[in-house]
Amino acid sequence: MANKEMIKKAYELAKEQYAALGVDTEAVLNKINEIKISLHCWQTDDVSGTENPDGQLSGGIQATGNYPGKARNITEIMADLEKVMSLLPGKQRVNVHALYGDFSGGAADRDAIEVKHFQGWIDWCKKQGIGMDFNGSFFSHPKADSGFTLSSKDEEVRKFWVEHLKRTREIAAEVGKQLKSPCVLNTWIPDGSKDTPVDRNGMRSQLTKSLDEGFAAEFPKEYMKDAVESKVFGIGAESMTVGSHDYYLGYAIKNNKMICLDNGHFHPTEVVGDKISSCLQFVDEVLLHVTRPVRWDSDHVVTLNEEVQTIASEIVRNDFISRVNVGLDFFDASINRIGAYVVGTRAAQKAFMIAMLEPTSTLVKYEENGQNFERLALLEELKTKPFGAVWDYYCLQEGVPVSEDYIAEIQAYEKEVLSKR
Numbered sequence: 001m002a003n004k005e006m007i008k009k010a011y012e013l014a015k016e017q018y019a020a021l022g023v024d025t026e027a028v029l030n031k032i033n034e035i036k037i038s039l040h041c042w043q044t045d046d047v048s049g050t051e052n053p054d055g056q057l058s059g060g061i062q063a064t065g066n067y068p069g070k071a072r073n074i075t076e077i078m079a080d081l082e083k084v085m086s087l088l089p090g091k092q093r094v095n096v097h098a099l100y101g102d103f104s105g106g107a108a109d110r111d112a113i114e115v116k117h118f119q120g121w122i123d124w125c126k127k128q129g130i131g132m133d134f135n136g137s138f139f140s141h142p143k144a145d146s147g148f149t150l151s152s153k154d155e156e157v158r159k160f161w162v163e164h165l166k167r168t169r170e171i172a173a174e175v176g177k178q179l180k181s182p183c184v185l186n187t188w189i190p191d192g193s194k195d196t197p198v199d200r201n202g203m204r205s206q207l208t209k210s211l212d213e214g215f216a217a218e219f220p221k222e223y224m225k226d227a228v229e230s231k232v233f234g235i236g237a238e239s240m241t242v243g244s245h246d247y248y249l250g251y252a253i254k255n256n257k258m259i260c261l262d263n264g265h266f267h268p269t270e271v272v273g274d275k276i277s278s279c280l281q282f283v284d285e286v287l288l289h290v291t292r293p294v295r296w297d298s299d300h301v302v303t304l305n306e307e308v309q310t311i312a313s314e315i316v317r318n319d320f321i322s323r324v325n326v327g328l329d330f331f332d333a334s335i336n337r338i339g340a341y342v343v344g345t346r347a348a349q350k351a352f353m354i355a356m357l358e359p360t361s362t363l364v365k366y367e368e369n370g371q372n373f374e375r376l377a378l379l380e381e382l383k384t385k386p387f388g389a390v391w392d393y394y395c396l397q398e399g400v401p402v403s404e405d406y407i408a409e410i411q412a413y414e415k416e417v418l419s420k421r
């Protein structure tokens with residue numbers, strides 16, 4: 001169990017070290033709460049959803065593993081998310097997929113979902129004092145089995161999914177209105193081709209037509225904001241993805257939408273952190289899906305790695321916090337799922353804190369003077385500064401478990417709750 005006095009002493013020493021570099025740790029402790037990470041509800045149950053929990057996950061994504069205790073209904077999903085949030089410093093948001101509605105009053109197909117199916121989520125978010133984000137679900141459905149949804153050449157299929165998009169936007173606007181916080185609506189479709197297609201242009205023209213129809217209605221920005229998510233490939237769609245990055249970046253710029261950058265959706269040597277300042281030259285805001293791709297879009301739990309650090313540093317260095325919406329997107333079914341959230345979210349939060357503890361103006365000065373050795377040296381030295389002492393003190397202040405103390409809490413939850421499912 002962490003010793004409070006030791007944490008405070010360590011923090012005081014760290015504060016002095018950072019002050020010597022011109023970094024005010026007290027200001028960082030205030031600023032860090034501006035980072036609101038949107039917790040994706042789908043790590044609770046391996047993207048099963050509440051619409052047809054025993055159905056097959058499709059769309060070229062996969063949750064591997066069979067760790068016991070997955071959530072089986074909305075009540076359990078919410079209970080798990082509450083547990084997760086109790087172990088995280090600061091306030092989060094919750095990100096709900098359309099296949100997580102409350103259909104206890106009767107089934108509703110994707111082209112028939114309404115606010116009433118998500119009112120329980122809205123009320124729950126209100127109770128938690130948090131904002132809610134939303135996503136259309138264009139997968140795990142018979143009308144997505146062909147591999148094409150909004151880009152389909154089958155008019156019945158295409159229209160069905162356009163209606164889904166329209167409805168998700170109406171729901172998102174109501175979410176934002178009721179919660180008094182804009183709801184980010186992300187649209188990701190799995191459309192693509194296993195083998196080399198011939199009519200790429202035809203598919204992309206269909207997608208443009210569908211998006212234009214789906215996005216025709218205007219909603220106030222204080223209620224909802226649209227994002228479109230690109231991808232390089234999915235399982236079973238290895239040769240071509242209709243909604244590629246070029247496609248969606250162009251669409252977003254032309255139509256004043258957000259581009260959603262999922263760091264599992266690019267070629268392995270591409271760096272999403274490098275894309276943020278490029279995109280923000282031309283769009284007002286971006287959405288991030290922070291994840292950890294291992295060899296492919298495997299959606300492993302986020303860890304504090306160089307990729308995540310670059311993302312956080314780019315946001316903080318450029319004062320982009322208000323223009324970057326941060327969501328998580330991983331689903332690991334092989335470990336305790338509550339633990340997955342806590343490790344992953346804390347890793348992202350730590351990356352933001354490290355970014356805030358950087359003497360950026362000194363580094364920029366070195367860079368502008370051509371003092372590249374000095375820049376390199378300071379960046380290296382910063383890696384071993386006592387960031388952990390500031391982080392622990394932050395957790396202590398926030399009244400959440402410090403350091404590895406959350407492990408025991410998750411073990412207890414597993415014993416008392418998850419193991420009984």
Ligand SMILES: C[C@H](O)[C@H](O)[C@@H](O)C(=O)CO
Nearest residue numbers: 047061188229262289329
């Ligand atoms: C559940 C999916 O991961 C999500 O909707 C989408 O964001 C994605 O990243 C698909 O690869």
Ligand SMILES: [Mn+2]
Nearest residue numbers: 229262289329
């Ligand atoms: Mn994603």
